[in-house]
Amino acid sequence: MWDFLTFVFPYAITFTIPLLITSLGGLICERSGVVNIGLEGLMIIGSFASALTIFRLYPSLGGSAVWVGLIVAAAAGALFSLLHAFASISLNANQVISGTAINMMAGALTLYFARYITGSGNIHIISGLQRYTIPVLSKIPVIGKLLFTQTYTTTWLVLFLLLASWYLVYKTPFGLRLRASGEHPHAADSAGVNVRLIRYIAVMFSGAFAGLGGAIILVTYSGEFNGSVAGLGFLALAALIFGQWKPLGILGATFFFGFASTIANVSQVVPALDNVPGLILKAFPYVVTLLALILFSKSSQAPRASGEPFEQGKR
Amino acid sequence: MKLKLPQIPRQITVSLIAVFMGLVGGAIFMISTGSNPFAGYNFLFRGGLMNIERIGNTLATATPLIFTGLSVAFAFKTGLFNIGASGQLLIGGLSATAIGLTVVLPKPLLLLIMIVAAIAGGALWGYVPGLLKALFNVHEVVATIMMNWLAYWVTYYTIPAYFKGEFMETESRRISDIASLRVPWLTEMFHDSFINLGILLAVLVVLLIWVILNKTVLGYELKAAGFNRHAAEYAGMAVNRNIVLSMTIAGALAGLGGMALYAGYAVNIQIGILPNQGFDGIAVALLGANSPIGVLFAALFFGILHSGKGFMNAMTQIPPQIGDTIIAIILYFAATSVLIERFLDRIKKFFSNRTTNKEGS
Numbered sequence: 001m002w003d004f005l006t007f008v009f010p011y012a013i014t015f016t017i018p019l020l021i022t023s024l025g026g027l028i029c030e031r032s033g034v035v036n037i038g039l040e041g042l043m044i045i046g047s048f049a050s051a052l053t054i055f056r057l058y059p060s061l062g063g064s065a066v067w068v069g070l071i072v073a074a075a076a077g078a079l080f081s082l083l084h085a086f087a088s089i090s091l092n093a094n095q096v097i098s099g100t101a102i103n104m105m106a107g108a109l110t111l112y113f114a115r116y117i118t119g120s121g122n123i124h125i126i127s128g129l130q131r132y133t134i135p136v137l138s139k140i141p142v143i144g145k146l147l148f149t150q151t152y153t154t155t156w157l158v159l160f161l162l163l164a165s166w167y168l169v170y171k172t173p174f175g176l177r178l179r180a181s182g183e184h185p186h187a188a189d190s191a192g193v194n195v196r197l198i199r200y201i202a203v204m205f206s207g208a209f210a211g212l213g214g215a216i217i218l219v220t221y222s223g224e225f226n227g228s229v230a231g232l233g234f235l236a237l238a239a240l241i242f243g244q245w246k247p248l249g250i251l252g253a254t255f256f257f258g259f260a261s262t263i264a265n266v267s268q269v270v271p272a273l274d275n276v277p278g279l280i281l282k283a284f285p286y287v288v289t290l291l292a293l294i295l296f297s298k299s300s301q302a303p304r305a306s307g308e309p310f311e312q313g314k315r
Numbered sequence: 316m317k318l319k320l321p322q323i324p325r326q327i328t329v330s331l332i333a334v335f336m337g338l339v340g341g342a343i344f345m346i347s348t349g350s351n352p353f354a355g356y357n358f359l360f361r362g363g364l365m366n367i368e369r370i371g372n373t374l375a376t377a378t379p380l381i382f383t384g385l386s387v388a389f390a391f392k393t394g395l396f397n398i399g400a401s402g403q404l405l406i407g408g409l410s411a412t413a414i415g416l417t418v419v420l421p422k423p424l425l426l427l428i429m430i431v432a433a434i435a436g437g438a439l440w441g442y443v444p445g446l447l448k449a450l451f452n453v454h455e456v457v458a459t460i461m462m463n464w465l466a467y468w469v470t471y472y473t474i475p476a477y478f479k480g481e482f483m484e485t486e487s488r489r490i491s492d493i494a495s496l497r498v499p500w501l502t503e504m505f506h507d508s509f510i511n512l513g514i515l516l517a518v519l520v521v522l523l524i525w526v527i528l529n530k531t532v533l534g535y536e537l538k539a540a541g542f543n544r545h546a547a548e549y550a551g552m553a554v555n556r557n558i559v560l561s562m563t564i565a566g567a568l569a570g571l572g573g574m575a576l577y578a579g580y581a582v583n584i585q586i587g588i589l590p591n592q593g594f595d596g597i598a599v600a601l602l603g604a605n606s607p608i609g610v611l612f613a614a615l616f617f618g619i620l621h622s623g624k625g626f627m628n629a630m631t632q633i634p635p636q637i638g639d640t641i642i643a644i645i646l647y648f649a650a651t652s653v654l655i656e657r658f659l660d661r662i663k664k665f666f667s668n669r670t671t672n673k674e675g676s
Binding site: 035037083086087091092093094096097098100101102103104105107108109111112113115116121231234235237238241277278279282283286287289290293294297 | 344348396398447451452453454456457458460461462463464465467468469471472589591594595597598601632634636637638639640642643644646647649650651652653654
């Protein structure tokens with residue numbers, strides 16, 4: 001059992017991290033009152049932007065091209081998310097339709113350019129990030145073996161961003177305005193908060209984080225852009241709901257989903273899991289989210305104005 | 316009381332402008348990759364329409380889109396957003412394929428049972444989110460997204476376990492000729508194209524849905540729930556029942572699309588793909604202004620884009636993804652129709668100002 005855990009844990013964490021950062025972006029966005037179904041598409045944008053950057057810069061920059069790629073991915077995600085922000089904040093468009101358009105556009109457009117650039121539509125990166133073991137911390141009993149061996153720098157970066165976001169949302173004036181915009185935009189407006197600006201910033205956060213999430217998939221475990229992130233953006237959305245729009249909640253939810261997916265992936269090679277049908281493990285996050293929605297339907301922590309356009313004249 | 320101007324011409328104008336913007340956007344991307352957009356569009360539309368075989372293929376490509384578009388539009392009428400047409404289509408197709416691969420019967424009877432299976436599969440996938448919405452007020456957008464991925468994984472594990480293909484693990488066995496919607500007379504009429512009975516079924520269903528929405532009490536109640544749920548409740552309509560019913564019918568429609576896709580256009584199911592047709596259906600419904608007839612035309616237009624893009628890719632350097640890009644841009648502009656409406660209002664104002672000025676001077 002212990003051997004199995006130490007074997008699975010690094011993979012589970014690797015799988016969790018992109019979900020976590022994307023879900024965190026969704027959290028900031030929905031807390032401001034904008035629903036972002038387009039997370040999947042924004043992840044694809046990030047994956048494409050970083051793949052292209054690394055593909056182009058690796059010959060001259062070597063290993064540090066990966067980091068440039070991550071930054072470019074976040075910037076590209078933020079820029080692309082402006083489309084969603086413009087539609088849903090400035091034009092009061094249906095946010096779900098706009099998000100769906102983002103998803104479709106991202107998938108098609110990145111493949112379009114990838115095919116133009118490489119001919120095949122796939123962009124293979126020569127080198128991603130390397131796993132390493134943190135010297136002293138890995139000697140700590142139990143958690144040292146689970147958390148500090150075979151780890152990626154991006155894991156710690158994302159955990160830091162989680163902490164920073166928690167501070168931003170709960171402990172700063174900006175966070176207060178953000179939450180007010182999502183709960184009761186008109187009250188926030190009459191208190192002098194620029195609701196539209198706050199929402200624009202929040203949507204760009206989700207774009208940057210989702211872009212980063214897509215890029216992290218690329219530089220850690222996939223190594224190749226292929227025009228899809230296999231529904232992870234939607235899984236991040238599920239984690240956001242299952243985690244009830246709270247930073248710690250989504251940490252738990254994404255790890256839960258990451259762990260379940262990892263077990264589903266390795267179940268064929270682990271004798272003890274051979275008789276657990278893969279379908280159950282793969283379907284698990286979605287079923288759990290549906291159940292969570294039912295359970296929390298009476299006491300949902302969803303931001304009250306989430307998904308509703310803000311019309312200044314309407315009080 | 317001032318009479319409202321008739322709605323329909325305005326909606327058609329908005330849709331046409333959205334299409335125009337989509338084509339302009341596509342042209343910009345073609346130029347940005349160094350291609351000539353006029354040549355691109357020439358080959359794109361020729362690829363979809365230049366001979367009878369290609370027209371047949373366009374119709375066959377459009378068929379699933381008619382069903383998913385109807386599905387999304389039907390739910391929209393009740394104020395519900397069915398983003399789960401992909402999953403419903405997949406399960407409908409899986410159910411139909413399962414029957415087609417296991418049951419041996421005379422063709423008409425077998426097709427009938429497969430259609431029933433496709434309807435049942437899709438309906439179940441729509442019923443669940445509908446029920447969750449009615450009972451627990453679970454948002455149907457999230458519920459249908461979850462159902463999409465449940466459908467994805469159910470198909471992912473069912474196909475290799477029970478219906479594995481002869482050569483590939485990742486696709487089902489091919490269905491036999493008797494289990495396919497393709498019929499010799501239609502195939503020959505369109506010179507060996509993919510066209511199948513699905514298109515006739517689709518047109519029938521378009522008419523049926525038009526009748527349900529516009530000529531029946533049920534349609535009236537569904538639309539009432541969409542306009543104002545509380546008013547409908549107050550008027551004594553069973554809104555919750557109607558929500559479940561609307562999602563179930565929407566699911567059934569998408570399920571039929573699965574039949575048309577996997578047992579008509581194609582001959583087997585591939586795993587690991589959430590079919591795009593469900594998301595295209597959202598664009599189809601929006602472009603068609605949620606009316607069954609509008610859906611029919613919007614789906615045919617997207618059918619041309621999808622079936623012509625391969626030819627365009629063969630004749631030019633333009634990657635086929637331009638078709639999906641154009642559809643996504645159209646969807647974006649359909650979603651932001653406010654922008655177009657404002658633009659139209661401004662034009663109208665401009666002209667009316669000019670006429671009043673003339674009268675004044």
